[in-house]
Each structure stands twice: as C-alpha cells, then as structure tokens.
Amino acid sequence: DAGITxxxxxxxxxxxxxxxxxxxxxxNHRYMYWYRQDPGHGLRLIHYSYGVKDTDKGExxxxxSVSRSKTEDFLLTLESATSSQTSVYFCAISWGTNxxxxxxxxxxxxxx
Amino acid sequence: xxxxxxSPQSLIILEGKNCTLQCNYTxxxxxxxxxxxxDTGRGPVSLTIMTFSENTKSNGRYTATLDADTKQxxxxxxxxxxxxSASYICVVSEGTYKYIFxxxxxxxxxx
Numbered sequence: 164d165a166g167i168t169x170x171x172x173x174x175x176x177x178x179x180x181x182x183x184x185x186x187x188x189x190x191n192h193r194y195m196y197w198y199r200q201d202p203g204h205g206l207r208l209i210h211y212s213y214g215v216k217d218t219d220k221g222e223x224x225x226x227x228s229v230s231r232s233k234t235e236d237f238l239l240t241l242e243s244a245t246s247s248q249t250s251v252y253f254c255a256i257s258w259g260t261n262x263x264x265x266x267x268x269x270x271x272x273x274x275x
Numbered sequence: 276x277x278x279x280x281x282s283p284q285s286l287i288i289l290e291g292k293n294c295t296l297q298c299n300y301t302x303x304x305x306x307x308x309x310x311x312x313x314d315t316g317r318g319p320v321s322l323t324i325m326t327f328s329e330n331t332k333s334n335g336r337y338t339a340t341l342d343a344d345t346k347q348x349x350x351x352x353x354x355x356x357x358x359x360s361a362s363y364i365c366v367v368s369e370g371t372y373k374y375i376f377x378x379x380x381x382x383x384x385x386x
Contacts, residue, residue: 203378204378205279205364205375205376205377205378205379206319206364206376207376208373208374253318253319255318261306261307261368261370263309263321263324264319264321264374265321266318266319266320267318268316268317268318269316269317269318
C-alpha cells in the first residue's frame with residue numbers, strides 16, 4: 164500500500180531464533196501499530212506506538228518487543244521465536260484514534 | 276467483554292446480486308465503527324467509518340448502516356462484482372487505542 168511498506172514479505176525461521184520485522188512509512192503518521200492475524204481470530208493488537216520512543220502493549224504482547232527510533236520506522240522483534248508465533252503480521256498507521264488505519268501488505272512468518 | 280461478531284462467516288452469491296453482511300458489537304464505550312475489505316494476501320482497506328451520530332454511510336456500491344441503540348451494523352453491497360470477492364471486517368473503537376476486530380465475513384462472488 165502506498166506510504167507504508169513491510170519487510171520481509173515472507174520469512175521462515177527456526178524455533179528459538181530472533182526475528183525482526185520492519186514497518187516503514189512515508190506519511191508522517193504519529194501512530195503505528197503491529198497486529199497479527201490468525202484463522203478464527205480477528206486482527207489482534209501486539210504493540211503500538213504514539214510517537215518516537217513512545218510505545219505500549221496491546222492484547223497479545225507476550226514474546227514480542229518493539230522499537231521506534233524514528234517517526235518512519237516501527238520494528239517488531241520476536242526475541243526467541245516459537246511455533247505459536249506463526250502468523251501473518253500487519254503493520255498499520257493512523258493520524259489518531261478517530262481516523263482510519265492504513266495497513267501494510269503483511270508479513271507471513273512461519274516458525275518451524 | 277468487548278466483542279464484535281459478524282455473520283455470516285461466509286457467503287457465496289452470483290455476480291450482479293446484492294448482499295448484506297451483519298455486525299453486532301458489545302463494545303462500550305463506543306466511538307466509531309469501520310468496515311474494511313481485505314483481499315487475499317493483502318492488508319485491509321477502509322470502506323467506511325461511522326460515528327455514534329451517523330446511521331448511514333456510502334462508498335460507491337457499498338452502504339453501511341449503524342444502529343447505535345441495538346449495537347448493530349450492516350454492510351450492503353449492491354450489484355456485486357467479481358472483484359468484491361474478499362473478506363469484510365467490522366471494527367469497533369472505544370475511542371482509545373483499542374480497536375476490536377471482528378473475524379470477518381468471507382464473500383465469494385461467482386460469475
């Protein structure tokens with residue numbers, strides 16, 4: 164999607180290895196979010212950021228950490244990947260809670 | 276517990292036909308409700324957003340309605356096209372960072 168890119172698009176990793184997913188935006192949005200999408204579940208919030216170096220936990224944050232050192236980049240790290248973290252991860256950006264999201268195209272992560 | 280439930284889970288219709296998707300929510304307090312379209316392998320894309328005071332919002336062939344009293348919303352698709360085949364997700368906001376996502380309705384439009 165225009166203005167927001169995720170990398171990598173696909174990744175296969177082994178259990179116990181660290182993994183970092185990147186979300187990059189060119190829209191200068193204040194808010195950035197990481198979600199995971201699994202069959203039978205709606206999108207679930209992992210972490211979000213409301214500014215540079217300002218982050219907070221979502222509903223499924225265990226096993227994940229984030230960092231935002233620049234407005235345009237929001238990184239999601241799995242310190243030690245587990246099979247339960249196999250999922251599709253979406254980054255989203257927003258001007259604020261009363262505005263809609265723009266989602267990235269997603270990262271499909273497989274932990275074997 | 277804040278929840279968003281969508282029905283049906285899946286739907287198959289013929290091209291040119293209309294259909295209506297349902298969303299019931301128990302989110303409180305309520306700030307706004309959004310409908311998203313998600314094509315396979317892509318991120319969701321916003322269709323409509325409605326606040327408490329709005330009860331209808333249109334976007335081309337898509338019309339969303341909201342009844343804040345009964346906590347129900349619907350998305351009506353008119354004269355469906357093959358490109359409408361996708362998942363449609365209802366999202367309700369409390370007005371904070373918390374957005375509650377439904378699990379979606381998977382729509383298949385057949386030629």
